[in-house]
Amino acid sequence: MATQTATLIASKNGKPPLTRRVRRPVVSHVILLISALIYAFPFYWLVVMATSSTSEIFTSPPRLWPGLSFFDNLGVVLDGTPFGRSFLNSVFVTVVSSAVQVFFAALGGFVFAKYRFPGRDKLFAILLVTMVLPTGVALVPTFQIYAELGWINTYWPLILPGAATAFGIFWMRQGSAAIPDELLEASRVDGAGFLRVFLHIGVPGLKAPIAAFAIFQIMWNWNEYLWPLLVLNDPDKATLPLALALLRGAYGSVDYSVVMAGTLVATIPLVILFLIFRRTVMDNAAQGALKG
Amino acid sequence: MQTTTERPRAKRPAIVKHWREYLSISPFFILFLCFGIVPLIYAIQLSTVSWNGLGEQEFVGLDQFKRLFTEGEFVRALGNTVLIFVLGQIPVILGALVGAVLLSNRRLVGRGIYQTLFFLPQVTSIVAIAVIFQSLFSRDYGIVNRLLEFVGIGAVPWLNSPWGVRIVIALMIIWHSLGYFMVIFLAGLSGIAPELYEAAEIDGAGPMRRFWSITVPLLRPTIVFVAITGSIGGLQLFTQPQVLLSGGTGPADSGLTMMYLQVMYLGTGSSASVEPDLGYAAAIGWAIFFVLIVLAALNSRFLKLNREN
Numbered sequence: 001m002a003t004q005t006a007t008l009i010a011s012k013n014g015k016p017p018l019t020r021r022v023r024r025p026v027v028s029h030v031i032l033l034i035s036a037l038i039y040a041f042p043f044y045w046l047v048v049m050a051t052s053s054t055s056e057i058f059t060s061p062p063r064l065w066p067g068l069s070f071f072d073n074l075g076v077v078l079d080g081t082p083f084g085r086s087f088l089n090s091v092f093v094t095v096v097s098s099a100v101q102v103f104f105a106a107l108g109g110f111v112f113a114k115y116r117f118p119g120r121d122k123l124f125a126i127l128l129v130t131m132v133l134p135t136g137v138a139l140v141p142t143f144q145i146y147a148e149l150g151w152i153n154t155y156w157p158l159i160l161p162g163a164a165t166a167f168g169i170f171w172m173r174q175g176s177a178a179i180p181d182e183l184l185e186a187s188r189v190d191g192a193g194f195l196r197v198f199l200h201i202g203v204p205g206l207k208a209p210i211a212a213f214a215i216f217q218i219m220w221n222w223n224e225y226l227w228p229l230l231v232l233n234d235p236d237k238a239t240l241p242l243a244l245a246l247l248r249g250a251y252g253s254v255d256y257s258v259v260m261a262g263t264l265v266a267t268i269p270l271v272i273l274f275l276i277f278r279r280t281v282m283d284n285a286a287q288g289a290l291k292g
Numbered sequence: 293m294q295t296t297t298e299r300p301r302a303k304r305p306a307i308v309k310h311w312r313e314y315l316s317i318s319p320f321f322i323l324f325l326c327f328g329i330v331p332l333i334y335a336i337q338l339s340t341v342s343w344n345g346l347g348e349q350e351f352v353g354l355d356q357f358k359r360l361f362t363e364g365e366f367v368r369a370l371g372n373t374v375l376i377f378v379l380g381q382i383p384v385i386l387g388a389l390v391g392a393v394l395l396s397n398r399r400l401v402g403r404g405i406y407q408t409l410f411f412l413p414q415v416t417s418i419v420a421i422a423v424i425f426q427s428l429f430s431r432d433y434g435i436v437n438r439l440l441e442f443v444g445i446g447a448v449p450w451l452n453s454p455w456g457v458r459i460v461i462a463l464m465i466i467w468h469s470l471g472y473f474m475v476i477f478l479a480g481l482s483g484i485a486p487e488l489y490e491a492a493e494i495d496g497a498g499p500m501r502r503f504w505s506i507t508v509p510l511l512r513p514t515i516v517f518v519a520i521t522g523s524i525g526g527l528q529l530f531t532q533p534q535v536l537l538s539g540g541t542g543p544a545d546s547g548l549t550m551m552y553l554q555v556m557y558l559g560t561g562s563s564a565s566v567e568p569d570l571g572y573a574a575a576i577g578w579a580i581f582f583v584l585i586v587l588a589a590l591n592s593r594f595l596k597l598n599r600e601n
Contacts, residue, residue, distance in 0.1 A: 025401075028394045032406050035391070039409055042424050042467065045435060049427065058433055061442075108317045117310035123317065130324055132592060134584035137528065139554055140573045141334035142327060161327035164320035194312040223417035225531045230560055241419040245535055248423050252538070256427060263420045274415040278408055281415075285472060286479035 046267070049260035057256055073261035081250065082236055083262055086243035089155075090222060093239055097159045098217040104164035106210055109172020110202040114184060124173075131166045143230055157231045158224065158239075168213055175209030176202070212284035215277050222270055240266045332581075338574035345559060345570050356575035366576060368545050369553040376458050376549070377526040380465035385518060388470050392477035393507060407478075411471035421464055422535035426451070429460050451536070454546035461532050461547060469525075473518050480514035481507070513594075520591045527583055530555065550580050 052067040429450040437447040450456035533547035559568030
């Protein structure tokens, strides 16, 4: 609250008066620093536990800094469970699902924005309505449909039903508005067909929205838990979140640091991805929320 | 947007003439029909039977819906869902709002670092969060209890008491979603004209006064949007209690939520020993559906109001 004043004065005459510049942000900094420390603690503690041996975790008083046992712990995870396999399964499902989702979203959004055809606006209105329909709560019939299709213990339920999302198409349609119609015309004059126009004008023009959407889908797919839990019973088919729950079940009462090593490994890829694309993620998180 | 048929050549049916366009947008509509609409219709039929998934279906009329209110379970699950939601949602909205106001100062040192840190749990899987929180709050060796003992308060049986379970789940929700809400509030704050604050300050309004008289009223649309988005997610709460309680429902069923109850009666994903009844599970699904529809209606009504203003 105090910082509002500082911003204000800064915007008025370029430089805030010295007293305010020095004094006011201190309160903000104290509040933010304390909350930041509390916020970072679960991550820090995860690292501490994942790098300690189980006996080190249970010492009293507890040791508060990281140890050297991470690779020992990881070794137990990899030898004792199909965790490595789960990691690859997650990579596979995430890459395939996200790629398919991005393709259908970009194609659909581009066509809705740049082509005229009868019923277009009505179809788009229907698409918008489906965004607020909570159809995902019908677990039982959906599960039965998957079972009747023979999809239990396969990745189809994780890839196909969500391959084309209303939000994705909506997102790409917004993004396509920035592509000038003249470019499409010029391309057509040059003899480009429908698909060529999409690949050579649409996809390059949609680079930013595609990047943002892809990152969000990767995060979502990587962390998905409910449907893998319901349809994947074979431990060899498990994705990472499922493997993590299984690992906790198997080692939770015996070897806690092993569970934490697995948790750390499952968490790190997205943390790295997020740190690389920090700005894209945070800018678009707000935009997507406010537009949707 | 009907294309007029100026030339006789254009009399070909639209579906033939524009087949590429229709084909491009068809995947969404086909998938939505198969995996959005068909399950809903199927759910109507399922909710009128009693069925363990293997044997014969037995028609029971509306009995499954009566069960929702006569057997204590669903009411308990609804109560827990709402309690946990309130415990988590109100602090997280307030916290995100205050955080966003503090971070809206563009000259603040370390602004980007704070934002990144608060957003980080959002990209962490809920399963991982539940595993971490389970160990943080475990009774004997959890670091939280050790700290509490150290400062003389004494250990709290977090995961062995009904309120403890609800509070830990609420804390997980807060930790997970604070950064996301903060980013949305920051976007909302950037739309408020600085002149308003300037005028208020000239009139002698202090920081608290400016917060309640300018920031909160002007940010109201965003606050309501965040509240409704949060409640749509909150009412489908499942992963946090399921992982935190290792497939159980916690002391006095304190971690049993509506979605969790539905999964239990589906007969998978839980260690609880209930006889699967897909009909009952379908009825629970309908109950959640109706609550969410009401929320969605409120949401769209509200968005419309905003647009008109």
